[in-house]
Amino acid sequence: MQFIDVDKVVFAYDNDEETGNTVLKEISLSIKKGEFVALLGHNGSGKSTLAKMFNGILLPDSGDVTVCGMNTKNDETLLDIRRKVGLVLQNPDNQLVASIVEEDVAFGPENLGIDPVEIRKRVDSALKAVDMYEYRDHAAYKLSGGQKQRVAIAGIIAMQPDCIVLDEPTAMLDPQGRQEVMDTIIKLNKEKKITIILITHYMDEAALADRLLILDNGTILTQGSPKEVFSKIELLKRHKLDVPQAAQLAYRLNSCGFKIDELPLNADDCVKMILAQIEKV
Amino acid sequence: MPLLEIKDLSFTYGPGTVFEKKAVNNVSLSIEKGDFIGIIGHTGSGKSTFIQTLNGLYKPTEGQIILDGKDIWENPKKIRNVRFRVGMVFQYPEYQLFEETAEKDIAYGPKNMGLSDSEIKERVMKAAKFVGLKPELLKKSPFELSGGEKRRVAIAGVIAMEPDILILDEPTAGLDPNGRDILLAQISAYHREKENTVLLVSHSMEDISRIADKILVMNKGNMFAFDDTKKVFARGEELEKIGLRIPEITKIMIGLKDRGYNVSTDIYSVEQAVNEIIKLKKPNRKG
Amino acid sequence: MLKEITLGQYFPGRSVLHKMDPRMKIILLTVFIVFIFLTKNYVSLAIMVVSVIFVILFSGVSLKLYFKSLKAIIFIVLFTSVLNLFYGTGDPLFQWKFITITQAGINTSVFVAARIISLVLISSVLTYTTSPTDLTDGIEKLLKPLSVFHIKIHEIAMMMTIALRFIPTLLEETDKIMSAQKARGADFDSGNAMTRIKTLIPILIPLFVSAFRRAYDLAMAMESRCYHGGEGRTRMKVLKYSKYDYIALCVVCLLCIGVIICNIRLPITLRTGM
Numbered sequence: 093m094q095f096i097d098v099d100k101v102v103f104a105y106d107n108d109e110e111t112g113n114t115v116l117k118e119i120s121l122s123i124k125k126g127e128f129v130a131l132l133g134h135n136g137s138g139k140s141t142l143a144k145m146f147n148g149i150l151l152p153d154s155g156d157v158t159v160c161g162m163n164t165k166n167d168e169t170l171l172d173i174r175r176k177v178g179l180v181l182q183n184p185d186n187q188l189v190a191s192i193v194e195e196d197v198a199f200g201p202e203n204l205g206i207d208p209v210e211i212r213k214r215v216d217s218a219l220k221a222v223d224m225y226e227y228r229d230h231a232a233y234k235l236s237g238g239q240k241q242r243v244a245i246a247g248i249i250a251m252q253p254d255c256i257v258l259d260e261p262t263a264m265l266d267p268q269g270r271q272e273v274m275d276t277i278i279k280l281n282k283e284k285k286i287t288i289i290l291i292t293h294y295m296d297e298a299a300l301a302d303r304l305l306i307l308d309n310g311t312i313l314t315q316g317s318p319k320e321v322f323s324k325i326e327l328l329k330r331h332k333l334d335v336p337q338a339a340q341l342a343y344r345l346n347s348c349g350f351k352i353d354e355l356p357l358n359a360d361d362c363v364k365m366i367l368a369q370i371e372k373v
Numbered sequence: 374m375p376l377l378e379i380k381d382l383s384f385t386y387g388p389g390t391v392f393e394k395k396a397v398n399n400v401s402l403s404i405e406k407g408d409f410i411g412i413i414g415h416t417g418s419g420k421s422t423f424i425q426t427l428n429g430l431y432k433p434t435e436g437q438i439i440l441d442g443k444d445i446w447e448n449p450k451k452i453r454n455v456r457f458r459v460g461m462v463f464q465y466p467e468y469q470l471f472e473e474t475a476e477k478d479i480a481y482g483p484k485n486m487g488l489s490d491s492e493i494k495e496r497v498m499k500a501a502k503f504v505g506l507k508p509e510l511l512k513k514s515p516f517e518l519s520g521g522e523k524r525r526v527a528i529a530g531v532i533a534m535e536p537d538i539l540i541l542d543e544p545t546a547g548l549d550p551n552g553r554d555i556l557l558a559q560i561s562a563y564h565r566e567k568e569n570t571v572l573l574v575s576h577s578m579e580d581i582s583r584i585a586d587k588i589l590v591m592n593k594g595n596m597f598a599f600d601d602t603k604k605v606f607a608r609g610e611e612l613e614k615i616g617l618r619i620p621e622i623t624k625i626m627i628g629l630k631d632r633g634y635n636v637s638t639d640i641y642s643v644e645q646a647v648n649e650i651i652k653l654k655k656p657n658r659k660g
Numbered sequence: 661m662l663k664e665i666t667l668g669q670y671f672p673g674r675s676v677l678h679k680m681d682p683r684m685k686i687i688l689l690t691v692f693i694v695f696i697f698l699t700k701n702y703v704s705l706a707i708m709v710v711s712v713i714f715v716i717l718f719s720g721v722s723l724k725l726y727f728k729s730l731k732a733i734i735f736i737v738l739f740t741s742v743l744n745l746f747y748g749t750g751d752p753l754f755q756w757k758f759i760t761i762t763q764a765g766i767n768t769s770v771f772v773a774a775r776i777i778s779l780v781l782i783s784s785v786l787t788y789t790t791s792p793t794d795l796t797d798g799i800e801k802l803l804k805p806l807s808v809f810h811i812k813i814h815e816i817a818m819m820m821t822i823a824l825r826f827i828p829t830l831l832e833e834t835d836k837i838m839s840a841q842k843a844r845g846a847d848f849d850s851g852n853a854m855t856r857i858k859t860l861i862p863i864l865i866p867l868f869v870s871a872f873r874r875a876y877d878l879a880m881a882m883e884s885r886c887y888h889g890g891e892g893r894t895r896m897k898v899l900k901y902s903k904y905d906y907i908a909l910c911v912v913c914l915l916c917i918g919v920i921i922c923n924i925r926l927p928i929t930l931r932t933g934m
Contacts, residue, residue: 350654468869470866
């Protein structure tokens, strides 16, 4: 049994399959504990719908989603699932419940009926984990987008989850905010061993994941490590998806006689690759 | 005479209150007819405030904005006319839609201009075409459309006023790569066909480098640079120092230069980079 | 600009007033307001006004913010006190055509002005020094007894928390939508009442649509964070009366006794209710 299993999930909004509103078409995948998985795809590819399946916000029309053996269709274990799998949404303004940072972070643990002293501890450590501790008594609406998003993440961490699903958490942020959020996500994955499922359409963010799943029109188009997936440049281009510029450059150089042993996904690796080629001769 | 001349422009929020904050500091530049200018800068660099002074949404605390030789604040009562000539598409413009149909929503601006019904109709159709909205969508409620379509309706709403200068604040924010590419191509085509002036604010250097002729870089309320795209990218290292993200490709070229290779760093497309790097390999082979 | 509205805002701090229990603050505020309106002569009025000033100084919140909260009501204060100025009975102090000003009129208008200003300031102290969550927590606890009448106190308190959280967000959004419509030539400043109402439609519809979208997102976020009503819910901050609360209680009691004594012992200046 995997940590999260998605088995032949079909889902349509309006429950009207004839009109072609089927968003997910018999999708199956599984997520291991501690993994960092990125889900990529166009708007309308079904990636956000899939994100909401992991903690039972949406339930499959057919097929099953199980978390640690618990089916999301089972009402009795739903709270357990939501404690284990947290969800962070795209719009940083819409998911903070309380006006003050620390009070918002406390919201989840409070719902779980945890002892006040313990909540205090969890809130402090969650805020430290996302580097927002000194903002604990600030008004939430005055923070920058990146900071709000980190508070939202802290609100999930305070429930001590095994996994965080992030649905395009950086789509509405500026480059600095994006960087802050991505640094936080990676830190949580590496240091706290929290499983990360990141839904995004930024290729540079996806390149940081252990595994990449590309969704297209409700099915999985391809999956694998970022290097494997981005080496299928033709396939990605055909489906109008981006490829990191470093990988594009390497690919083009390859057709001009450069040898590529390993696909570079960022500028540094790409420079190294080019140097190796120039200096070898 | 330049189309738009900005002279010693400064803007301060809430002067004399607890909230006092200088957002734009002594900016001067001229914009010629037909320019396509990309504007970049951090959140809080003053770029949003700057563009909102250009169409008279904010009144400059100091300095002047001269449109076609006339100060736009010469007659404050006529400021609405300036807004018709300097069209502004805000960030996430789809959140301003309110009419029953997409068509009516696009017609809102032209209607405020007091145009005749036939003129309005014609402009709506033209604007819809520019942003690639299919005619059958125009009869639908804007709230039934997809996110990308809503955005296009909102942009068409400003284009339909046929402004001399079109300002777009992050028009591609939140779109997927495909939607982004299509929209940028449409804006670019609009600029070519109408031969008018476009100002585009974006966080993405990649996007700006692809379509802008000139770039304005704002930093802490000041004008950091205003020059041809190529010349601004030649200052890539400086841009990185003020915390802006430069395109990956430019970074690679700077990386190569740092290792002692004689490559130019004013490069921002994969195409240009390939040509430059191949040059490196050939002389080496001979030696 | 709308963004600068301070009403119902909280300013974090470490003052004695910040440390007090919200329940005690709400109770004392109520008592305080009642006594502001029970003052019958200048001495008792002075007691209340001076204590309002002391409370403000103790709150550790910038005085500028209090002035701002007053700016919003200055018109009402002027209007009512000027009106009262002419409504006095008794010997006229000043007479010009149909205008008569009496000592009683002056008294009433001073009292009215002082009372309204004190009322607004002391209420501002509560919202400035109490976080919205604390405030709603306090109200929830104080209203708890009402749940025997099947009133859903927890739900009401949660709604208040959310409303307070989203007021600044929606104000900011209103500003943005207004700018966007102005850029399309909307004219909010001219025209008669009817056309003015019409010009509001392009603001109100997008605002409602956005509020619904936000509500949908928020509901999803709350569910994801295991919200399932008030049952079995604990709170991080357990409300507890501390020494500050008891001290404040004593101080307010003394003030009240002072006001009562002054009212009884000293001649009454103001006979009307208001």
